[in-house]
Amino acid sequence: MDNFTEDFMDNTSAWKLTADWPRRNWATDWTPGAKEYIFATFCGVILLIGGIGNSLVIYIVARYSEMRTVTNYYIVNLAVTDLAFLVCCIPFTTINYLMYSWIFGKTMCTFVPYMMQVSVQATCITLAVLSIDRYCAVVHPLRSINFRTPKVAAITSGCTWIGSFLLALPLGMNLQLIEVDYFGPLKICTEIWPSSSAKRSYTLYTFLITYVIPLVICTVSCSLIVRSILNRFSMNHAQEADVDAKLARRTSCMVVGVVVLFAVCWLPNHVINMWAVFKPVMQNISETTAWLKTVALILCYSNSAVNPFVYTLLGKNYRRCIKLSFPCLFRQERPKQGSVVTFSAKDASAKAATISCFGPDKPK
Template sequence: MDGNQTETNASSCLYQPTEWLYPATYWYILVICVLGIVFNVFVLTVFCLHKKACTVAEIYLSNLAAADLLLMSCLPFWAEYVNKKYDWPFGGGLCKMVNVFIIMNAYSSVYSLVLISIDRYLALVFPLSHERLRRPLLAKVGCLVVWVLSFLLSVPYLIYRDAITYPSNITKCTINYPNDATYLGCDIMQFMLIFIIPVFIISICTFKIIQTLRCRYRDGLNIQKKEEKATFLVLAVLLAFLVCWIPFHIMKIIGTLKDVKVLTLTCNTLIFMHIWHPILLYLAFFNSVLNPILYVIVGKNFRKKVREVFKQWSHRRRATFSLTSTRTQMTKS
């Protein structure tokens, strides 16, 4: 995302995107930005306005929606950057801030999913013995810890990301590490903390959840409908996350191995990676739009909450209209 051409360490391996790619990418980013903001605001509104307090799973899903909303609010800046053919027009401050928020979204999203996975694991595998660990207050504290850690882990981007003007008079919003060791250390840290460790925890919890569900269905044991519905929604959200993010991380691993000279890639492979890198990145961004859609399609409890919130709003509107009419009649009389 930092430029529009790639060079091999040999010589003349150049790739120049076609002109239509910039406006197409610009409009794609804007569309997912608008959809993501509208859908995630809708999710947060439903959870906040519903008369009943959120369950532990809903607290984590709300945190995920807040993280997705943060990402969507940053994308218009990146859309304009792409539209200007990667010439950053917003200065160094916004370059740092936008990228820190994007990385914070990545950390907070994946660790919200880790908390969701652990919660579903405890709810199904240890429904009674670990119930004290599944209290709303602890869930809120967990979300706060996730945001604090997300910011701390984003500090390298706050330090090293900046707007740099090149002799060609083009300004790039790029990372400027002081040396290769810092670059490699930051990349390995990010890869481990944002992909390997959380995906390992999510995979273990998901495996145990599916195993428990299969055993209970096989043995004819009853599962609380509420827990079952919440679990199916969580599994759908986890699957969507893996489908959207794993291809991008695989591409990033290959790029890092190439940069540290562990892999030697041909010119055609580099061009292929350069074409697919932004595509896979924007597929990952689409995950923030997909999550609210899954809440509506898969989440029966969420649909029930939506209906109840609309009923509340309808009752309040009728009550306000009735009060206004009464006052008007009293005034006339």
């Protein structure tokens, strides 16, 4: 869950108190500043790019049967978790950030933060499962062939969501909509824990299950994958790698790239959240800290938007299927007169679509 309001609302110095502040009304006099508008702008761009990119990944795998591999099943699940996070998080957080008050009611106060936590947890578990899947495919290709099936991948993805719903229950049971008087009535959707120790325990629990443990699993799996690939290179450096080996390396690089982005994008937010809970009692929170939290949130959200670009940059099959799906956006070079061009069965549909977009060649 995004704890920005909870972390910084407890200290009114985040808004630079002035001498006349006690005579001002929060609800009527509060206006967003540069930080709020910058945050909202970045969030809008991230939501647009992430929504299109992740939807495209799901569409490509659903449309083309050759893309329905075990690894791509997990990648689709990762795209679904990213979409769920973006939809459940960005619109509500942005409005709450601009207005600094929760306007969506008590029911949404429980549902939205809970689903944010569920989607984040599902993302972390899926990344761990995806890295283990690549480890089995690269290091133990023969022994894993029996259980690395699309059916098992679909069942595992379903279990990922079930586990995420269960792991996030402590948060859902402690969310409340409260009204505070910060120089005027203000509604805040926040976590109310029985004690400060309970709050610290849950923060540490969240840090472990949504960052440390998945990252350790991913790091170990990716390290073993890299070592296995390097060993193969050293053994067969004089021979040209076959197509399957190149595909395995490319797919493994894709997984490593996604894991590295996850580690980098989520670390600042986790560090700030841990500091906000475990810090000594402080009277002031600086404007610099507020800006750091804003940047950390933008990094978190951007992680869900950049994953599709990793798939397309490192996944040759994704690029090919995108070109087949949207031939109007990728003008093909027309063959020179007198040259002979052959088309495979897969390219026939792309050729037909290209003709429908640009028209057939005119007779000369």
